[in-house]
Amino acid sequence: MPAEFLHIHPQTPEPRKIQQVVNSLRNGGIVIYPTDTVYALGCDIHNARAVERIARIKGIKPQKNDFSFICHDLSHISDYARVSNAAFKVMKRLLPGPFTFILEANNKVPKVLANRKTVGIRVPDHPIARMIVFELNHPIITTSIKDDEDEIMEYPTDPEIIFERFQHQVDIVIDGGFGGLIPSTVIDATDDNFDIIREGAGEFTR
Known part of the structure; x- marks a missing residue:
């Protein structure tokens, strides 16, 4: 069964549609969603089978x-990682934003x-990515979508093209407008x- 192509407003996401995405994630679904950089694959971090599907x-x-x-905000971060005072200050200043911070994992990271x-x-x-996580009430996996066959555009930006490629591999493809070309720093x-x-x-x- 092909994925659902779900239009969600990028600035004012419709709560009903966000809840539909959250329900899919809770049931082990895989979702393609927009971020502030490129489009990404995501699933519930506590669902081992979904993580394996993404892999x-x-x-x-x-x-x-x-x-x-x-994560929705900094409050979730200490649940899964050890954060120094200096790192917290930097993250508080730069987030939300197009950054990925590599931190030392703690023992609450899921077994998979x-x-x-x-x-x-x-x-x-x-708004879409953060609202999904807020409603789910814990983080989701994120891994960027790459187009290894396109020599010009490494990251696909058109959600309709993304849907055509992944519709038989995922459960929902969110159309939140065109994505970016540059990943996070x-x-x-x-x-x-x-x-x-x-x-990025x-x-x-500093």
Whole structure:
């Protein structure tokens, strides 16, 4: 059964449609949704089968994944990661925004991801993504969608094209308008040196 193509207003998401997405996630669904950078695959971090489905779509083993978490705000972060005072101050200043912070994982990270010593945390500046997480009441997995066959555009931006490609692999594709071309800036915050692992959409300043 093909996925549902669900139009959601990018600035004022309709609560009924957000709840539809949340219900799908709670039932083990996989959703493609917009962020403040590129479109991403997501699922409930506590659903091991859904995480494994995303890993298969990405062509990797679940234990070898580099998935990050989408959080609604900073309040969820300490549930899954150890955050120094310096890192918290930087994150509070830059989030919500186009950044992924790599932090030391704690023992509350779900078992399917538990072999990892670090975890990536995102709080995107996008109403749809943050409203989904808020209503779900815990983070979702996020991993960007890449187009390995397109030599010009690494990240697909048109939700209709994304739907055509993934409609038989996921449960919902959200149309929140055209996505971006540049992924998030990735910052290693496991210590207070704040090394930039990947230059992206966010401009990092200490």
